[in-house]
Amino acid sequence: MSDEKKYTTPKDSHYARLRRAHRDNQSKGEPRRRNRPALPGTAAPEGLVRLYGLHTVRAAMDNPKRKIRSMFITRNAAQRMELGDPAALPFPVEMVEPKAIDLLTGTDAVHQGVLIEAEPLRPKSLAALGDTPLVLVLDQVTDPHNVGAIMRSAVAFGAGALITTARHSPEESGVLAKAASGALEHIDHIEVRNLAAAIEELHGLGFFTAGLDSEGPAILEETLQGERIALVLGSEGKGLRQKTRETVKALARLDMPGAIRSLNVSNATAVALYVARRTLSGA
Structure with missing residues (x-):
């Protein structure tokens, strides 16, 4: 009863x-x-x-x-x-x-x-970043479906943190969490006020920062280096902001020989994470 x-x-x-x-x-x-x-x-x-x-x-x-x-x-x-x-x-x-x-x-x-x-999970500060060798940085990616899918890929490829700005980023929601398919609970979300300053701080922590750009001067596989990598991705349409482009160590593109030269940001993230993981493993 x-x-x-x-x-x-x-x-x-x-x-x-x-x-x-x-x-x-x-x-x-x-x-x-x-x-x-x-x-x-x-x-x-x-x-x-x-x-x-x-x-x-x-x-x-x-x-x-x-x-x-x-x-x-x-x-x-x-x-x-x-x-x-x-x-x-x-x-x-x-x-x-x-x-x-x-x-x-x-x-x-x-x-x-x-x-x-x-209760929503509280974002952490950059000071809480651990010793992970791989992080993702999002430059005003606002679509919760995309951010959720990015989180899912980040967890699958072992990224230790997702860094976003306090503004122009989606809040935690059912839509984002459903797209993440559980990944929301498995990755640290770090929130910063100034993205360029955060990227500079990542440099001080030994990260090689690479901004993804479909018109980048070199392909990603030939650009990544070092023992710690931060992949920086921009929003749909606008891509990386100018200040971000000027702050990262390098701009790079995915090697896409087909007729379509760009991908949805969540798909591009998954490919870039695979490349970064192989670089870190020495493959």
Whole structure:
């Protein structure tokens, strides 16, 4: 009986109230249509972020630094995650229908039946950078899908940190975390105010900084050197800012002999990380 009660949605629960509000809005508007437009999500409670998706939520649960405040999950997702007894978890768990999570994330989000509300991870300062030989630096890359995908590649290739500016960078969000597929919990996020000054500081720490530029004077494989490498990537369209271009040790391009000479920034990052990892290993 206790488990059944845990898995029900009380009449006064957060999601029950959202359902009632949604039904009220529908009754005041146009009749329900078979192919109705996608619905937007709702804002997370103040001071919290909503993270969703099986891999994202599992990684957050396994991260001792992540403070989870609540979970909302479908029966199917609970089985897929092998959740066990939800009462044993250190935060409240509410069993809901998929549509209830849709009301929070929006109907376009692929939440896979699970969502958590958690405190965001706090970015670190450059002084917290450890002895990693490989870092990524983003110069105003603002698309959360791209940043999430970049984090995923960074973790896959063993980069120790992702450095971004305090402004013109996406905040932690469900969209970013879903694109990262759990990588958000596995890489240090370092936030700086002045990117050029941070790059100079990386030079002082022994990093060779290479800015990716489709018109760079040499290919990346022939440019990278040293025992510590920082790859610097610019935003879609604009690329690296002029100050950044003037501060890095070298500008380099990916060797692409095909008709298309540029890649999406997240794809370019994955290729550059592979090249950098081979350079560091002496391959």
